[in-house]
Amino acid sequence: MVIMTLNCGSSSVKYQIYDWDKKRRLASGIVERVTQKGSVIVHEAAGKPEYKKEQDCPTHREAIQLIIEAVLHPEYGAISDLSEIKAVGHRVVHGGEKFAQSVVITDEVVEVFKSIAHLAPLHNPANIQGIEAARQLLPDVPHCAIMDTAWHQTMPDHSYIYALPYEWYEKYGVRRYGFHGTSFLYTSRRAAVLLGKKPSETNLIIAHIGNGASINAVKNGCSYDTSMGLTPLEGLVMGTRCGDIDPAIPFYIMQQTGLSPKEVESILNKKSGVLGITGKWVDRRDVEIAAEQGDKRAILCQTIEGYRIKKYIGAYMAALGRVDAIVFTAGVGEKGPIIRQIALEGLEALGVKLDPERNRVSMTRNAETIISTDDSPVKVFVIPTDEEMVMTEDTYALMNGTYDIHTRFTYTFENPSYRNAERLEKLPRDMEKWPGLEKIILNT
Structure with a gap:
């Protein structure tokens, strides 16, 4: 069965074509600048050169049509006929309760x-537009929704209820929902494999650090608490989002500047975080280069971001009582040794012992690594996430009649023998670039 997955953002569409029977990715890519001028698709099919094409996509419908054309391209495509696609899985950020x-x-x-x-409001409208467009363009196949929030529905009420008038929860759904659920599901199950335990026996702290960032306390294999809240704005420092702040600040700024609530909301979501502190950069690689050159605000930004993660790690260690492992994942989590170091420094008394050299050379998205010392009571793993694999498997299982809620469902990647063939093919290049990486790789 060939399955397509779509992740529709406000201005982009990420996609993957996966052959379930062969357990192989056939193609993947992204259409950027959707709804803007200068839209471009970057497409890569297995064993073929990268394909790029510029074509304006005023809506998600045109973007998905562009994807279909790339997938069917006689030279760069992955399948010969659209009928080969048997189901489509869609990422939906917010499923509420x-x-x-x-x-x-x-x-x-x-x-x-x-x-x-x-x-x-920044995510679901785009998700819905993508679903409606894909159902029109691919009307003869089933479509499935995989929600970021579903993973967090196991949180106890004392984790998700805010200290606000209770009727706000009852009438308006104001509560902590949490996001990045597919990433946390995948990495939690992989961490259980690395620990040699059943998921139900594992307590974890997982830090998904990318442009969007959140951290998850996992108790007995289920989400127990998480840093994002009603929206993805709460919690850690992110690329352009502020994370935790005094809730009175927006009102104060509106009084001082005359800015409208909508304008302040936009600033908190789009002009804060790393961009707000540095005034220049969103990409952490740019911040790292500037910090190495002595830029004080870049150094401050790294310190603030790492310190915020450290505070959440400490809080979640207290909440869980016992922690088997801390996991870093997503772009910065997988390839950001400086942020990882700042976040873990000084936690030796809590049983977390980071190996500086292991941390330095753990710079790959193609292998799972350990960056703690051999005698660290709490293990520290770097596990490359694979949200598309969760989306693909959920879609397949829904079509096959074998799907169930994650607390009763066993994924193929929970098998100790599971390997990602594509990542293994790319891994030698990373090992050549980072000598010593081969010593900390797990499960090759």
Whole structure:
């Protein structure tokens, strides 16, 4: 069975074509600048050169049409006929309290997504547009929704209820929902494999650090608490989002500047975080270069970001009581040794012993590594995430009639013998670039 997955953002569409029977990615890519001029697709099919094409995509429909054309391209494509695609899986950021697991999309499901779109105004409208466009362009195959929030539906009420008027929760759904659920699901199950334990026996702290960033306390294999809240704005320092702040600050700034609530909300989401502190950069690689050159605000930014992660790690260690491992994942988590070092320095008394050299050479998205010392009571892993694999497997299982809520479902990547063939093919290049990496790789 060939499965397509789509991740529709406000101005981009990421996609993957996966052959479930052969357990092989056939193609993947991204359409950038959707709804803007200068849209471009970057497409890569297995064993073929990268393909790029510029073509304006005023809506997500044109972007998905561009993807279909790339997938069918006689020279750069991955399949010969659209009928080979048997199902489509869609990422949906916010499922509210309506969904605790992935579902087959119906008209009624789409209406539910629309009814809660106000809970994620920067994400859900784009997700919905992508779903509607894909259902029009691929009307003869089932479509499935995989929600970031579903993973966190196991949180106890004392983790997700805010100290606000309770009727706000009852009437308006104000509560902590949490996001990055597919990433946390994948990395938590892989961490259990590395620990040699059942997922239900593991307590973890997982830091998904990318442009968007959040941290998850996992108790007995299930989400127990997480840093993002009603929206993805709360919690860690992110590329352009502020994370935790005094809630009175927006009101103060509105009084001082005359800015409208909408303008302040935009600043908190799009002009804060790393960009807000440095005034120049969003990409942590740019911040790292500037810090090495002595830029004080770049150094400050790294320190603030790492310190915020450290505070959450300490809080979640207290909440969990016992922690088997700390996991770093996503772009910065997988290839950001400086942020990892700042976040873990000084935690030796809590049983966390970072190996500086292991941390330095752990610079790959193609292998799982250990960066703690051999005698560290709490292990520290770097596990490259694979959200598309979760989306693909949920979609397949829904089609096959074998799917169930994650607390009762076993994924193929939970098998100790599971290997990602594509990543293994790319790994030698990383080992050549980073001598010593081969010594800390797990499960090759």
